[in-house]
Amino acid sequence: MNTQQPIIEAIQNGDLHALHHAIEDLLVSADANEQYEMADYLMNFGYLKQADEIYAHLVYLFPEEAQLKIDRATVLMELEAEDEALEMLMDVKEDAPEYPQALLALADYYQMQGLYEVAERHIDHAMELLPAEPLLLFAKAELMMEMGRLSEAARLYEEVYATDKEIAGVRIIERLADVHRQGGSYEEALHYYQHALKDTTSADLLFGAAYASFQAEQYEQAIRYLEDLKVFDPDYFAGYLLLAQSYAMQENNKKALEVIKEGITRDEYDKELYLFAGKMAIKNSLPEEAEAFLRQAIALDPEYMEAVLTLVSMLSNDERDEELIEIVEGLHTIDFEWSTLSTFAAAAYDRLEDYEKASKHYANAYQDHDDDALFLEKYVYFLLEDGQHDKAKEVAKKLNALQPEEQEWLDLLTRFDEQ
Template sequence: MDIEKKMIDAIQQGDLKEIQDLLGDVLLKVNPDMQYEIAGLLINFGFLDEADELLEHLQYVFPDEVQLKIDRATLLMERGEEDQALEYLMSIGKEEPEYPQVLLALADYYQMQGLYEVAEQRMNEALEILPDEPLLQFAKAELLMEIGRFSEAARLYHSINKDTEEIAGVRLVERLAEVYRAGGAFEEAYEFYTQALENQTSPDLLFGAAYSAFQCQMYETAIRYAEDLKTLDPDYFSAYLLLAQSHAMLEDNKKALEVIKEGIMRDEYDKELYLFAGKMSLKNNLPNEAEQYLRQAIALDSEYMEAILTLVSILSNEERDEEVVELIEQLEKDDFDWSSLSAFAALSYDRLENFKRAYEFYKLAYTEHKEDPLFLEKYVYFLIEDGKRMEAQQVARQLVALQPDEPAWQDLLQTFE
């Protein structure tokens, strides 16, 4: 077996020791064209150090070969040796035919550094030289998608898709589905996902189709795609929440709870699954089960506000005020923003006859609940009983403003005159 064949077999088998043993012979006995091909294969399989040895050798043999400088610079960037890579790229003049590749490599570098504006400038320079080059257009579309300029990215993907279905290993119909979904254009996304699924089925495509259908309120369709996804990949955890939510939107709360429990069995560390299980347990009149799920969600994230808020709501409705207060005071110690819980805290302290703390929380809650008559009713009577008539009068006026046809508030306001 010749050296080239042995090396290619070793690369494909991932045999690092054999690759290293053969590298010397490749450098000495294999022609430059084959050395270049082997370097590319090494890069594709992730053997960057060995590929760099070959490219460095080829650069020594062909010091003026521009393409080798670009390839070496790209490889060095992957290895984190940016300074040397930039030195190679900057040494290539604008007059070289390969200069658009230089600009694209620089754009990739700046994009990796988060310097998106500079990256776009380099891509635009390259497109001025080769305005109809699909690879450059695709690179710019990828950048625009990454920085959230979805409609511009979609236009470029559409333009490329007129002439080709696939570029750089990416099927454009799939990318169009992704960019429309990312931009919130779910009807367009759904159309492209269904087109993509005609060619091939994959978990990501099925999830994208299910999610887009859900956002378009096509819940039966979302269920169908999510079920197909669950069958194809039972460990695609996001499918369970989406499937449960779809059943819930169809008011099949029993099925929604069943699905979310199945999801928790697959992924016991996803706080969102526990939160939704808590909410569905409430819908199914299972408050004790709901509480358990919510506490598990909070155990996974002690600052999970939506779970905390739901749990406190349950505790407050059951007048378990000591537990509400205990939770509030723990959050205070942790310097957590519990302002959303102020109304519950105020009510619990009030019922526990800790009027000083109740007053503190009523005042905090008033800012967020000025438009809530139920809260204002509790607050105004608390203020009256606490002897704060001027403040009570202000809250009474707010009640009258919100419900001018309610005689009780008019009567209450008159008592202050």
């Protein structure tokens, strides 16, 4: 009797009730090898609880079989039953041939818990037992990459790549490209991306190659990769912003705006796209479009600092003071405090002759901008107009320290001393 076929049919039909009964029959009628095969089969199709049921049965039958404990622990970790998984792995004896594999599984467990140093110790122990094992080198490289120890990760990936081009379904050349990109070695990363793309094309590879090209200031090449990416996967949203930025770096602002608008039609909830669209509209002398894009970015995130600053700067340049103040005071109502905005609000209230509020915002901005000569210049004259001579003298001294060559501040300090 074929005890495996009912399980296969139950999976194909999505019939959990039939699958339960088929597994019961398997555990009674099939030999251990067949049961083991079906546990692996169930794992591959995502039936983790059912696979664990079989592994638990096999562990009960063969309590000394280390491989079964490791396999069951792997399933239990996927099921988030970490404590039970840890118990299984700790039960593997050091003299077992599978012990390095158990150490690697333990490293995975500790890595999942964020205990990276403990994970590293377990991998290192396994590597002492099997120093030339590529899987262990790869595991340590993955851990180093996650820990941000990128140069060490790159060295280990190189060592793996010398003997194995792929491990556990991962192409090592792609990892080398990614780790060099993350480490800021963009030309080295680009070298690996280009080699990887000779064998296969994916959206991530095209974007990675484009990003490395952009950072290496090879903007024309970045554009070629990103235009290919648009064709390969039009919904790879991150590509639109990088493509627009690449055109902008070539000072092709019209094309940059066109691309970023296209990106917005694909992803209308990405605030970064609206911000960049606003900036490109400004460069293309389209102030109304720029404002609309910036306001949309802020609508998506009222505390989006760069978008708020860009819009407030626009309004300040146009002296649209009531609208500027509405934005700043609106942010105050949601307890968003940012002293940079007070520099604009102070000037706006000053122009509107609301000197009490202007004074409040100048004082607030002064706390964080006492090294900003342009701000201090406005502030010192406001203080003089407001009759706050002692404070004006303090600010004038800061201006003199920042711009000792400016006779204006020396003259102002001299007048203070004469009074």
